[in-house]
Amino acid sequence: EAGVAQSPRYKIIEKRQSVAFWCNPISGHATLYWYQQILGQGPKLLIQFQNNGVVDDSQLPKDRFSAERLKGVDSTLKIQPAKLEDSAVYLCASRGGLTSYEQYFGPGTRLTVT
Amino acid sequence: GESVGLHLPTLSVQEGDNSIINCAYSNSASDYFIWYKQESGKGPQFIIDIRSNMDKRQGQRVTVLLNKTVKHLSLQIAATQPGDSAVYFCAENSGGSNYKLTFGKGTLLTVNP
Numbered sequence: 389e390a391g392v393a394q395s396p397r398y399k400i401i402e403k404r405q406s407v408a409f410w411c412n413p414i415s416g417h418a419t420l421y422w423y424q425q426i427l428g429q430g431p432k433l434l435i436q437f438q439n440n441g442v443v444d445d446s447q448l449p450k451d452r453f454s455a456e457r458l459k460g461v462d463s464t465l466k467i468q469p470a471k472l473e474d475s476a477v478y479l480c481a482s483r484g485g486l487t488s489y490e491q492y493f494g495p496g497t498r499l500t501v502t
Numbered sequence: 503g504e505s506v507g508l509h510l511p512t513l514s515v516q517e518g519d520n521s522i523i524n525c526a527y528s529n530s531a532s533d534y535f536i537w538y539k540q541e542s543g544k545g546p547q548f549i550i551d552i553r554s555n556m557d558k559r560q561g562q563r564v565t566v567l568l569n570k571t572v573k574h575l576s577l578q579i580a581a582t583q584p585g586d587s588a589v590y591f592c593a594e595n596s597g598g599s600n601y602k603l604t605f606g607k608g609t610l611l612t613v614n615p
Binding site for chain 1 (some may be wrong): 510536538600605
């Protein structure tokens with residue numbers, strides 16, 4: 389089975405610019421997560437979707453970050469405007485099954501804000 | 503141990519030795535725990551999991567121990583190989599039925615040939 393796909397793999401932008409990341413989860417997985425992983429730290433959950441609805445976005449900086457999963461499959465995460473502290477790896481994960489805990493991660497997008 | 507900022511706890515072992523990686527979790531109500539392995543430039547990869555009603559679970563070359571009294575989790579890797587070199591994270595399900603994982607800070611394991 390194909391894994392979680394993310395693009396781009398790398399992105400360099402200047403502060404105050406905008407950027408978008410794309411995620412395609414494992415086929416059939418209803419739950420999709422976006423994480424931010426700052427260098428040297430564990431992933432931190434930004435937002436969780438169940439199909440096309442938001443389950444948890446309590447740690448998403450909503451003044452600059454937005455995410456959508458309009459058709460309940462692919463998802464995009466956007467940052468506008470970017471700040472220097474947004475430099476991180478953005479990981480997408482998906483989970484299948486109603487009672488399965490395991491999350492499958494994509495390779496991530498490494499964002500550098502200069 | 504715990505890390506601050508960019509300084510990951512590190513563990514350096516010789517090839518063939520056993521490795522033990524420790525993790526302190528935060529939520530006494532967490533009902534499920536996972537160990538992930540993350541190699542440079544890749545996303546976290548599942549290693550082994552354990553539910554809170556167990557205190558030990560074994561996989562292939564790996565064992566996870568759970569001590570709920572002191573909120574401590576450990577990962578034991580037998581006969582450590584160079585391919586085991588990576589950062590290891592423990593994660594706890596802190597979201598109940600929302601299945602939301604909270605990750606620890608990670609430990610860098612280096613295996614010397």
